[in-house]
Amino acid sequence: MTNSDELDPSFPPGLHLVSAFLAMEPSDSLISIARACGGGIVSENVQKFIWDHCINQAAAIGYAPYLKNFVKKLIFEVESTHGCVLDELYEHYGYYMTSLKEDSFGRGKACKHISFLFTDGSFELSSCPKSRKLVVPLNCSLNMLEGDTGLVLALAWLELVFLMSKLRSFHLLQVVLSDGDLSTLANMKLNLGLNNISTRMDALEKCDKELNLVKSDTGSNSEVQCIHLSWESAAEAEIQEFTPEIVLGADIIYDPACLPHLVRVLATLLKQRQVTSQTRNSNCQEDILNEGRAEEAENDEQAESMKTPVGYIACVIRNIDTFNCFLDLAEQGDLTITDITDTARPLKLLPYMSSYDPSSIRLFTVTSKC
Template identity: 40%
Template sequence: MASEDAEQLPLLHLKLAFLALEPPACILALARKAGGGSVTPHIQNFILESCIGTNVGQIQDYTYVKIILKKVIAEAELSSDIVIDGLYEEFARCMSSKANNSSLNMSGKICKEISFLSPTYNNVSSNQVSLVARLSCSTNMLEGDTGCSLWPSSLFLSEFILSFPKLFSKKRCFEQLGSGVGLVGVCLNYVGASKVILTDGDASTLINMKANMEMNNLYAEDSELVKESKNKVECKYLSWEEASESDLWDCRTDLVLGADIIYNPSCVPHLVRVLSTLLGREDGRCETVNVGRDEEPVNEVPWNGATRGPLAYMATVIRNADTFNCFAKAAADAKLSVVNITGAAAPSSFLPYMLSYERSSVQLLEITSLS
């Protein structure tokens, strides 16, 4: 059985990477690994039947499929004595479908399936995938549609939530401006948060976020349907600059989360004001809890020793040191404690097949109010 497991896991990674629309170079790397160093006829068939054959209609992104096919064919021609005819036939069909349907994917969106693997998975008969999130993402990240893109910090924060589910279970959680495609909200709901509020200050991003929550059966526009269902996700418009104190008080929860929201010095004062209000202790209900992974020895959290008031967890990639230092100073002036807990609270790896995801670039901050 162990030998069969060793063969099946690389194939599973290859398929999940395809569903997540990983870059072609990553798909090829996983294909080589699954084939023992080359894209063998067996791997070619797997890509054709298990990846492309059953999912191309669902993905509805012939450009991506065409590129993958072209790369796989080129790689197979170089690394294998045999290239199956099906690859050429599917490539021709994909080209024809794209040519005959010029309206395809005019929305500039693609559907990614992000599958979180159980870190304890060790045989093919166990539950390999613990959670699947279907997300509509932008294909125009460089054209101002960054809010509808999937960023490393969101993946990291999602792994953090799944690694320490007891921290978020039965808690009211608020992901402030920058909820983006809503992946963190899907994970919060999965671990049993009592209430999830997702917000963004961009109208088109908010529309896409709501659509994603609907796609994952977590949101409904009709208020009566929400009351009748177990829906626990609320999507709201919130702008840091425009939010009033009353707006923010309405959003006060036990836990505040954010991913990649420290990016612009001009926004820092507004972000700090929002955090100061949300982390005020007057109605704070957060207490120290045990949040170990499964049955492992537990740690006491918060990691910085605070036991009163709401907490904030921010995952961020420090792309500009000056911007981050600006945030750190503004937070200190506002009597906010910002502690880097990346090492102490390192999450488990739920996404080993996402080779494009650079976990090491993300920092995790725990923020509390000192006043």
């Protein structure tokens, strides 16, 4: 591809280049995509596309050191192939050289804009937007820009949500986010706000054990709860109050010292629960009225009334001994761990992201034997 008119930010490969830029992918990855856009070289037309649709839109990123590094490598790439560098790129790099201090590098946080790109085959999913692109801003620490697996697992967690839409038909009435670290919890709340989910101003000033409500701007009655939950100190009665249907976990198998507490929390959350006859009868009546399936409803009413929660875990197995320790403790805690990586991989929604290697992510279901 040699003509910038053929590059469209709404379709690959232009879409992949813009998405990689907004996600703050490594500069070498951006250069590689830019070469593909130019038929093997970063032509003037491709540079113009980058200038118009990436650098000029850089306010969405707001992390100048990243932009400086990318522009520097872009100029070097063009010069190394004896190409002609756009004057705008030289001027922009000169501005960064004179305005940025070296001590501004590597500090604080940056906001990545992650674009989940849905394929034609996923359009029937309820989680697929009409535009077939869902952009999720994520505030993350700058060490994640150097390949930290924390962001990778965060992306895996988000893809787990899309996977649930594929595997199960359910309506989320309530969502609870939890973490044992208050600073991480605060960042989770910040990311909810970045994605148009408002939070109460006094939420983090409350007692650790008190629920922090986060309400959606959509006007619905649904709400997200951000809760400080320490595996080590959480009482069993406190955990039992959650009564979840689905538990999602990402990057939670990492510290052998924490594993006994993790297994205890999972075992408590995933125990089967009795469903009241009132709820069961209501569901049966709804089946009869809405679907005319009286016979099936009668069979359901006669069946043992138990609700079985299920857990889904996405993790990178960094240390096989730690993971085997988790499996042993799970067995002792009457939990069944099943590897579903090969049969239920999430959709490939991040084709432009070289820093995210889905092949390193393992997916597991967790169920209780009790």
